[in-house]
Amino acid sequence: MIQHLDVDGVPTLLAATGGPMRAGLTFRVGTADETLVRSGITHLIEHLALAPLGLADYHVNGATAQAFTTFHTQGSEADIATFLTAVCGNLSDLPVARLDVEKEILRTEWSSRGAAAVDSIPLWRHGARDYGLISYPEWGLGALTADDLREWTARWFTRENAVLWIAGDRVPAELRLALPAGTRQPAPTASSALPQTPAYFVSGSRAIVLDSVVRRRAAASVFSAVLERELYRSLRQEAGLSYTTTTGYEPRGDGYAMLRALADALPEKQDAVLGGFIDVLAKMRVGRIEQADLDATIAKREDFLGIAEVDAARLPSYALNVLTGEPNLSVDEHRAELKAVDLADLHEVAGEMIASALLMVPGGLTADWAGFAAAPTHSAEILQGTTYSSKEGNAALRVGVDGVTLLQTGDPLTVRYDDCAAMLVWPDGARQLIGSDAIALHIEPTLFNLHPGAIPAIDAKVPGDRQIPMPARAPDAIPQPQAPVRQPTASATSTWWELPAMVLSGMGVLVVGALSVLLTLAMLLTETKPGEEPLWGGVVVLWLLTVILTLPIVKLRRRRRSR
Amino acid sequence: MIAAMPAPLPAPTFDAGAAYPEVEDLRKALDAADWPAVRAMVADRDPDGRTLLARVVGDQVGIEAFLQRAYDDNPEDPHAGLLLGAWLIRAGWRVRSSYRAQHVSRSQFAKFHEHLRRSEQVLIDVTARHADDAAAWTQRITNNRGLELGQAEARRRYDRLAQHHPHHAPAQSSLLQQFCPKWSGNWDRAFGFARECAQAAPDGALNAVVIAEAHLERWLEFDTERERAAYLRDPAVVDEVMQAGQRSVLHPDFVDRPGWVSVRSAFALIFSLTEQWTAAASQFTALGNRGTEYPWDYVDGAAGFTKFRAKAYAKGGQS
Numbered sequence: 001m002i003q004h005l006d007v008d009g010v011p012t013l014l015a016a017t018g019g020p021m022r023a024g025l026t027f028r029v030g031t032a033d034e035t036l037v038r039s040g041i042t043h044l045i046e047h048l049a050l051a052p053l054g055l056a057d058y059h060v061n062g063a064t065a066q067a068f069t070t071f072h073t074q075g076s077e078a079d080i081a082t083f084l085t086a087v088c089g090n091l092s093d094l095p096v097a098r099l100d101v102e103k104e105i106l107r108t109e110w111s112s113r114g115a116a117a118v119d120s121i122p123l124w125r126h127g128a129r130d131y132g133l134i135s136y137p138e139w140g141l142g143a144l145t146a147d148d149l150r151e152w153t154a155r156w157f158t159r160e161n162a163v164l165w166i167a168g169d170r171v172p173a174e175l176r177l178a179l180p181a182g183t184r185q186p187a188p189t190a191s192s193a194l195p196q197t198p199a200y201f202v203s204g205s206r207a208i209v210l211d212s213v214v215r216r217r218a219a220a221s222v223f224s225a226v227l228e229r230e231l232y233r234s235l236r237q238e239a240g241l242s243y244t245t246t247t248g249y250e251p252r253g254d255g256y257a258m259l260r261a262l263a264d265a266l267p268e269k270q271d272a273v274l275g276g277f278i279d280v281l282a283k284m285r286v287g288r289i290e291q292a293d294l295d296a297t298i299a300k301r302e303d304f305l306g307i308a309e310v311d312a313a314r315l316p317s318y319a320l321n322v323l324t325g326e327p328n329l330s331v332d333e334h335r336a337e338l339k340a341v342d343l344a345d346l347h348e349v350a351g352e353m354i355a356s357a358l359l360m361v362p363g364g365l366t367a368d369w370a371g372f373a374a375a376p377t378h379s380a381e382i383l384q385g386t387t388y389s390s391k392e393g394n395a396a397l398r399v400g401v402d403g404v405t406l407l408q409t410g411d412p413l414t415v416r417y418d419d420c421a422a423m424l425v426w427p428d429g430a431r432q433l434i435g436s437d438a439i440a441l442h443i444e445p446t447l448f449n450l451h452p453g454a455i456p457a458i459d460a461k462v463p464g465d466r467q468i469p470m471p472a473r474a475p476d477a478i479p480q481p482q483a484p485v486r487q488p489t490a491s492a493t494s495t496w497w498e499l500p501a502m503v504l505s506g507m508g509v510l511v512v513g514a515l516s517v518l519l520t521l522a523m524l525l526t527e528t529k530p531g532e533e534p535l536w537g538g539v540v541v542l543w544l545l546t547v548i549l550t551l552p553i554v555k556l557r558r559r560r561r562s563r
Numbered sequence: 564m565i566a567a568m569p570a571p572l573p574a575p576t577f578d579a580g581a582a583y584p585e586v587e588d589l590r591k592a593l594d595a596a597d598w599p600a601v602r603a604m605v606a607d608r609d610p611d612g613r614t615l616l617a618r619v620v621g622d623q624v625g626i627e628a629f630l631q632r633a634y635d636d637n638p639e640d641p642h643a644g645l646l647l648g649a650w651l652i653r654a655g656w657r658v659r660s661s662y663r664a665q666h667v668s669r670s671q672f673a674k675f676h677e678h679l680r681r682s683e684q685v686l687i688d689v690t691a692r693h694a695d696d697a698a699a700w701t702q703r704i705t706n707n708r709g710l711e712l713g714q715a716e717a718r719r720r721y722d723r724l725a726q727h728h729p730h731h732a733p734a735q736s737s738l739l740q741q742f743c744p745k746w747s748g749n750w751d752r753a754f755g756f757a758r759e760c761a762q763a764a765p766d767g768a769l770n771a772v773v774i775a776e777a778h779l780e781r782w783l784e785f786d787t788e789r790e791r792a793a794y795l796r797d798p799a800v801v802d803e804v805m806q807a808g809q810r811s812v813l814h815p816d817f818v819d820r821p822g823w824v825s826v827r828s829a830f831a832l833i834f835s836l837t838e839q840w841t842a843a844a845s846q847f848t849a850l851g852n853r854g855t856e857y858p859w860d861y862v863d864g865a866a867g868f869t870k871f872r873a874k875a876y877a878k879g880g881q882s
Binding site: 238 | 639683687688690710712713714715718719722723
């Protein structure tokens with residue numbers, strides 16, 4: 001049983017455990033609540049709240065997700081009380097003295113985290129906003145001030161916007177959650193950057209990943225496991241094409257859940273893995289779902305619901321539902337819901353998954369043949385304005401009163417000032433405008449024949465709070481136009497032998513040419529008598545000789561002209 | 564006394580109707596837009612017969628609306644999906660090949676790809692519902708080339724088919740094309756696959772024809788007449804072609820099942836080219852005046868057929 005309690009105004013959940021005591025304090029705030037110019041603010045606050053705690057001998061951690069931020073610990077009753085009391089104290093009174101150090105640590109964390117295959121998916125689905133922000137670097141860090149952070153904590157890290165869960169016998173007596181008062185925040189609204197689905201985009205990754213959004217329900221969660229079994233059987237066991245085949249199901253907090261599937265592939269088998277993946281999806285879509293997979297999945301879930309620790313184990317997800325106001329079920333209700341899931345329900349989920357699908361395919365492949373539309377890689381709109389030509393190639397930059405368009409062959413990029421999520425600003429004049437649809441337009445002033453007023457004009461149009469200063473670049477990091485391709489030319493000085501060679505060659509041509517003409521005429525005007533046929537051979541040889549002697553003149557003349 | 568003149572040999576025809584009576588019946592049903600009749604004829608066949616009839620449907624022009632309606636009314640019916648899918652592939656290629664490659668406009672390419680994509684999506688559904696539909700998988704192997712989906716994907720499609728039908732000869736011929744260099748394959752893979760199919764096949768089956776086809780493809784790909792001639796004189800080639808024939812058309816168990824005209828045509832041509840005239844003559848005798856565009860188009864179509872038939876009868880004897 002899960003008890004609902006209250007600790008200093010924070011809703012608190014308590015469930016018994018046979019293992020060590022654990023606790024988590026979760027806030028309804030995450031990267032999806034940020035903007036691109038402020039991205040990283042929640043993560044920075046999470047770090048600052050933990051920073052003064054130093055090295056603990058017990059397990060402590062923090063995690064910033066898309067819609068939730070959690071502080072988690074495991075240890076004795078006293079450890080837990082000390083940890084959470086300190087976290088709340090730090091949140092109410094941020095140790096801003098450590099601000100710059102923590103910013104550096106976060107930058108290091110970002111640069112050292114390996115780019116995972118799935119990292120770019122949110123950007124393609126949502127754009128440079130809410131749920132798409134997690135794809136971007138934490139560009140907001142640099143400009144964030146202590147006041148910015150205090151403002152953010154006052155809004156999001158409040159007791160009304162938090163929930164505490166404890167797996168243990170009781171709430172530790174010394175625990176104090178000194179959080180300011182505030183209001184419960186609704187789940188962020190998910191934007192879409194996809195004009196139509198199912199869609200696909202090409203990535204540099206070798207894995208094939210399907211991302212989808214389905215209504216949150218037991219059948220969808222079961223479907224995820226059933227799909228994983230099918231992928232494993234088809235792509236790994238039977239075809240031997242993939243090593244990893246996996247799926248994930250994660251409620252988003254707004255009544256929907258993210259449902260994902262991944263299959264990896266060797267470089268030479270990528271096309272076959274994509275084909276096999278699409279066939280597995282088709283099998284699900286037409287409703288050929290194996291009853292055995294459904295039964296096995298339900299049995300596994302029922303096993304989980306039967307363990308003694310079930311309530312303690314489901315505390316974290318239970319807490320998220322409390323925060324977002326989504327219903328929580330008892331274990332018996334869960335069981336009943338699971339039992340009710342049938343193949344028709346799974347078939348329905350499959351349809352929803354494919355209808356909302358965004359498929360990531362490896363480079364060189366497409367998925368249009370299977371009915372997936374290409375996700376936009378350029379803009380539909382071309383703005384009016386002053387056009388500046390490129391110093392290389394035939395691109396052009398058009399700076400207008402409403403925004404900027406980069407004209408390239410076939411695929412223009414446009415960012416409107418009023419829809420600009422952020423503009424990266426380099427001291428050397430380079431700019432990158434990022435539209436809320438994630439279209440990124442990069443301007444290197446060295447590569448365009450720009451009017452000196454063009455960049456300042458753009459700067460004046462993009463609101464100051466959308467501009468992100470970037471560190472200065474090393475001179476060799478600033479691109480330069482490719483030097484115009486020069487024809488390889490011969491040495492500029494003429495060599496002494498050229499003229500005599502031309503004269504000699506010319507004289508030779510005259511002599512041999514005249515002979516050739518004479519002999520040819522003679523042969524043509526007189527009848528060829530038997531035995532004279534070899535003379536025709538002589539004519540041919542003479543003409544050939546003439547041509548050969550002409551060659552040096554022609555070649556030398558050309559050399560001289562090209563100088 | 565006037566010597567009796569031998570009766571002139573009948574002119575060759577590459578019309579499938581000349582070889583298979585069911586083809587004429589199917590065409591009549593298609594002309595009458597009689598879906599139940601069309602469906603019954605296709606449903607009643609074994610995999611070889613269905614693949615053959617799918618090809619016939621693809622060659623019939625002006626039936627798109629009829630097939631689309633049949634499919635829309637019966638989206639779960641494997642025959643409706645197979646025939647629409649097969650028709651769209653052939654129709655797409657008709658758009659593509661009615662002009663020379665350098666003259667194919669962007670809009671024609673778009674139309675070509677549009678046809679192949681529509682076909683693919685119908686066939687994805689058919690094979691998703693009916694994983695053992697050999698004819699539908701065969702169409703998907705063919706479509707893999709036009710859509711340029713890749714070598715490994717083509718093989719995967721064939722393997723899915725072979726799980727249920729290990730010796731479906733038309734699918735093997737189609738995959739062999741994909742494995743040739745002209746479709747981004749290589750000769751090792753092409754011959755490896757052909758030998759794999761021939762060895763696994765039962766005696767007297769159609770399948771060893773892929774060996775003949777592989778040699779025809781290899782022969783055609785040489786740049787010079789000298790290389791071509793040397794290839795056909797190579798004892799290893801001559802022997803392998805004969806052994807393939809003995810496993811197939813020359814085997815006492817061989818019967819003329821659907822697809823036999825193209826199989827005997829391939830052997831007739833390769834036997835002729837390798838100057839194994841008795842074997843070639845036996846194939847021409849069985850063929851009579853019947854042939855198929857593939858492989859005869861490689862040697863000038865009907866003219867090549869007529870030329871080699873005459874030579875085979877003269878040197879190998881007409882039985």
